[in-house]
Amino acid sequence: xxxxxxxxxxxxxxxxxxxxxxxxxxxxxxxxxxxxxxxxxxxxxxxxxxxxxxxxxxxxxxxxxxxxxxxxxxxxxxxxxxxxxxxxxxxxxxxxxxxxxxxxxxxxxxxxxxxxxxxxxxxxxxxxxxxxxxxxxxxxxxxxxxxxxxxxxxxxxxxxxxxxxxxxxxxxxxxxxxxxxxxxxxxxxxxxxxxxxxxxxxxxxxxxxxxxxxxxxxx
Numbered sequence: 320x321x322x323x324x325x326x327x328x329x330x331x332x333x334x335x336x337x338x339x340x341x342x343x344x345x346x347x348x349x350x351x352x353x354x355x356x357x358x359x360x361x362x363x364x365x366x367x368x369x370x371x372x373x374x375x376x377x378x379x380x381x382x383x384x385x386x387x388x389x390x391x392x393x394x395x396x397x398x399x400x401x402x403x404x405x406x407x408x409x410x411x412x413x414x415x416x417x418x419x420x421x422x423x424x425x426x427x428x429x430x431x432x433x434x435x436x437x438x439x440x441x442x443x444x445x446x447x448x449x450x451x452x453x454x455x456x457x458x459x460x461x462x463x464x465x466x467x468x469x470x471x472x473x474x475x476x477x478x479x480x481x482x483x484x485x486x487x488x489x490x491x492x493x494x495x496x497x498x499x500x501x502x503x504x505x506x507x508x509x510x511x512x513x514x515x516x517x518x519x520x521x522x523x524x525x526x527x528x529x530x531x532x533x534x535x536x537x538x
Contacts, residue, residue: 329487329508331538334510334527335361335365336355337364338366338368338379345378351517352383353386354524355526358527361527365395365397366396373402377406380406384408395408395409404431424451434454437456438458438472439457441480448486458472458490460498460502461494474502481506488506490510494512495512500534510534
């Protein structure tokens, strides 16, 4: 009797860290981040700074990129493919108002990791996937203090995406240890977390340890 075909399965949901939008003390933050990355499994680090000049972005990348990459963590810069390519980042994350995916690919090359914000829209996500995005991001799933949000997708969008498209999806927005498991179970390939890690009462390392264990339990 012929064996049934093997259906490929996606790897378990992984943690995708995002920096705070402001880092007043870069050296102190670098120490905290190093401890956090050593505390659990992190797939990617997005450096997302707001209302700072290019020099501050490049300084942050110079301090944080070697720490992350030495641990096998992909370093993604928010918004700016030009600075991402210049500073040795592994990729860039694009919002809907940023450079186009084709422009970012031309700047960063075919091996760069390029992600695209798609809010609550499968149509935007399909467009991004067809254009060659390495991942799409849906959110914000929950209220967040990190940035102002308008869209609030239902977790079902993750399930539908997982069942129909191979391109990985990231869940973002207000994610904590209390709700990350539900999004992983719904079909997120990655959960993006920011303030729940950096403002954890026991420190960022404790937060990453807790989230890593939670995601393993939901695998």
